[in-house]
Amino acid sequence: MSSAIGVDVGGTKIAAGVVDSSGLILESLKVPTPAQDPDLIVQTIADLARQLGASDSVERVGVCVAGFVDRSRSGVLFSPNLSWRGVRLREQLQEALGGEVVIENDANAAAWGEFRFGGGKEADDLLAVTVGTGVGGGLVLAGELLRGGFGVAAEIGHLGLVPGGELCGCGNRGCLEAYGSGTALVRATRFAAHKDPVAAKRLIERASGDIAAIDGPMITEQAQLGDEFAKTQLAELGAWLGLGIANIAAVVDPSLVLIGGGVSQAGELLLQPIRDSYLKALSASRHRPILDVKVAELGNDAGLVGVADLARNSIGE
Amino acid sequence: MSSAIGVDVGGTKIAAGVVDSSGLILESLKVPTPAQDPDLIVQTIADLARQLGASDSVERVGVCVAGFVDRSRSGVLFSPNLSWRGVRLREQLQEALGGEVVIENDANAAAWGEFRFGGGKEADDLLAVTVGTGVGGGLVLAGELLRGGFGVAAEIGHLGLVPGGELCGCGNRGCLEAYGSGTALVRATRFAAHKDPVAAKRLIERASGDIAAIDGPMITEQAQLGDEFAKTQLAELGAWLGLGIANIAAVVDPSLVLIGGGVSQAGELLLQPIRDSYLKALSASRHRPILDVKVAELGNDAGLVGVADLARNSIGE
């Protein structure tokens, strides 16, 4: 069957690849994002697509970006990392490439990728949570990717957890992202290490004695070695994520949650606290089925693979 | 076009009606709910359906209930008000009536009714919020009623708003229902009247001097007369609802919210605080479209009308 090109436009790099109908990446390219120059970003996307053969099969290009994609999937309402506001991305790319282009939010695309080819390929619905610098989300409900009435569904990073809580990058207080992201994990861990440097001794040693140098991989690795302090930090992250998931479950009732992003490499050290916290926060938990929480399978490729599939499927719609 | 029978099974009464394809109720019946006898409830539903002519057009019966309906829409997982746990309602009714029966959650049915014939008939998606004893919710997304991976989507009354907050009837703390229901309005108003009986003077007079006798209609009516105290109570209710709606918007991004239930008669005195609070709590509100908040149109008939339509449409699926 036919292949398509997927392009994942992140704040620091742009990845592009040719993806076949089984979700395999046949060929790929990666370049830094010219984040300060919105026009150059568009041009770079087009260049990558052409290099990957979009000249031959130009109808089949999918592009996913971090940011709000409008309802008609033709433009980007707002992408803080790309300095984009109201960019008519689809039209610009279609002009450049001469064919149909599909635009999607990156976390949505990743959810679709997992649904079609990854951890959710047996499921009818799922919530994909990407835990990285922020917290991204995508929802597939009854087999369909949820886009929302205005195109900005599943912005779960900005679900409010704690009124008057931690300041979030969005300027509000108490968002899931301010508690459940990798950034939040690192920040909370550094504070905890300052509070109790004895308990954090080994983690601080791993950071060469500099608490400010503690990062996410250090925490995960230290936890995997059995370090109680590091495990506690992951457990607290998981507790916040589980609380967020319970709130999302109250709205859309997914049967499967996939956790992706770097910190998901912690595996059960993260998943079990998520499950415990979800169950504790879930209303009427004794009277309803309990969802599965698993690690996402496609890693960083999920968005690229997912948006390529969306492009392939959309042609002729 | 064809008619169908809708039955709305509430904790205190069962309403049934013949509904035509334009959503008009041609004929209706109402009886008390024999809430202590689960089997008798089923029999009562069947009796009502037969009285309304289900003997002739028995394939077209829809029944909605307060409670968790399972994913296959064949049974009721849990309905505290009806003492139901694991009742195979569809099968029992189909045996009794000899045709196809459709089962739905009552708030979902109401959302569908509003979507098809009420306040949402021009919309592609909506969130219907019913503010009564509790807070019920139904979601229509991309034209489809959302049922959820396990059948229990849109249980928005148990979205968590305040960690460690008000006890909710579900046993958890801080649920939307514990802040945003009519019950919560009345409770908070009575506490406020005790705190400041001077400000609450007229409302207390309306309750014949007995703070414990203040009820929802009194608050609404007093607010409509311009009473600042009563208006403040509605505004606080609206603020909590708006916060809940912002959280739901972070997940599913509806373009329209319809507020139903008795307290919705307060109109703009309730809606404007909802809008203000939603906007304040919404992340990145300057960079995305803002949803509409309106009063639902079908009143108490929404569930009955909606489930009849679901029954009519499902035949032959």
Add this chain to the structure above:
Amino acid sequence: MSSAIGVDVGGTKIAAGVVDSSGLILESLKVPTPAQDPDLIVQTIADLARQLGASDSVERVGVCVAGFVDRSRSGVLFSPNLSWRGVRLREQLQEALGGEVVIENDANAAAWGEFRFGGGKEADDLLAVTVGTGVGGGLVLAGELLRGGFGVAAEIGHLGLVPGGELCGCGNRGCLEAYGSGTALVRATRFAAHKDPVAAKRLIERASGDIAAIDGPMITEQAQLGDEFAKTQLAELGAWLGLGIANIAAVVDPSLVLIGGGVSQAGELLLQPIRDSYLKALSASRHRPILDVKVAELGNDAGLVGVADLARNSIGE
């Protein structure tokens, strides 16, 4: 040494006694409070004092009441249970009895009683917490009873714990009293029993099958029998109290906390959760001494004994 009369005016009963200089009650009387008639309350207090010999040693009468006593200790600013607002209690009693009368808040008097003759007689300072219908508090700091700039110090029941939290009888949200009182214990336990009647089975049985009949003594007794559900309820109460105590410690740094009131009979089942929660919430807990938490020793007599001692000591000041 000399004796004095103490009178404790509660919402339901008035207790009076002759107390010697070692804190022993030599003689006592108890009558119902004529709560609806403020003047009759004053007369009843005077009658009790006279019956106990105040005609002979009239300078030595101390009266403690639930409510705000003004800074000069001459009147009661506000006592909701006694329908008192601005009552010049000292003057009225002095006229009636012909001698000096000392007025004090009941929780303050109880703290003083414990400090002089009870659980704090070895201490230089203490916080006394009375857990009953509400949460009362008294502080002895550097050997002196703290009265406050306006006379209303140690109203710890209305320390705010949770912004937007449980409604409190005072009309605000999130007060310690709304989480840490006996009333709150019973309410939360009933909700928990509804949520999980299986876990609460034995407690419900003790209440003859009626969740609404569960009361404080049942919870304590059941916990003392080892019932995990009841123990969990006490532990949650203790967790809230410990959080409140940590906040109080941030302000006044007491070295001893005494827990009184009916629920204190739960002993370590309540105290250990208090200690754990206090320690967890205390800032810089590794760098400062940790306070003791013990059960108060004087029970319901603490106020009466304390105010008698205050009366005895104040004469000639």
Add this chain to the structure above:
Amino acid sequence: MSSAIGVDVGGTKIAAGVVDSSGLILESLKVPTPAQDPDLIVQTIADLARQLGASDSVERVGVCVAGFVDRSRSGVLFSPNLSWRGVRLREQLQEALGGEVVIENDANAAAWGEFRFGGGKEADDLLAVTVGTGVGGGLVLAGELLRGGFGVAAEIGHLGLVPGGELCGCGNRGCLEAYGSGTALVRATRFAAHKDPVAAKRLIERASGDIAAIDGPMITEQAQLGDEFAKTQLAELGAWLGLGIANIAAVVDPSLVLIGGGVSQAGELLLQPIRDSYLKALSASRHRPILDVKVAELGNDAGLVGVADLARNSIGE
């Protein structure tokens, strides 16, 4: 009357002065704090005292430090900025200087200075709140400086306001300091400027276009020019401080609150929001006197002046 020497040991500089009995500073010195060398700090204090004439009147030296001073006022339990843990400061200084030395916490000393010679000289009690990098506090109750059962009273910066709230430097969440300090003001303002750069336009301009360069004085100055955005930031700071003050009032009931620290230069732009928030959060506010909130008068000298007075008074105790 006699003079005394006061030394205020801060994290970045040490100020010392000769203070007369009316609180006037007759002579003063200031040097950088050798913060990395605990022993050198002690030596520097002694040197300054000697330079100021402590060789002649060595009994009269008071030293205040940021940190926990033990109950006997002989040592410093913990001072994170000075890398001190368990330093026997009084003994070391007395050996070096050959006379009596008084040690006090800096915020306590500042409260005493204000009480004796500044904004509280007409008052019987006060709470002094210093809003700077952190939030410091001192309490004078019934004319006495409150030291606490363990010496660490009035650590109000670590009063808990929001369970699960902002991370505090102490490692806990939700402390007053994390919301009410100058540091918190700047952080929240930067986030708000990112959220709404249009509203923050003038403040950003004052920071030469760099949101990360916004500091406290810019916010205050901009607010004083009438800038709504900057005024809102100060009002939010004030709201948090007022909430903290209401909680402190529930414990110790001061009749006067003095706000010091750099941000207090905002005057009524800060004080009025503090008063409003205090009043809203105060329980039973209609039935009790309302405290005064004013700006502290002694500025950065309060600690030095206060501790000199404590030293002068303590001699011969």
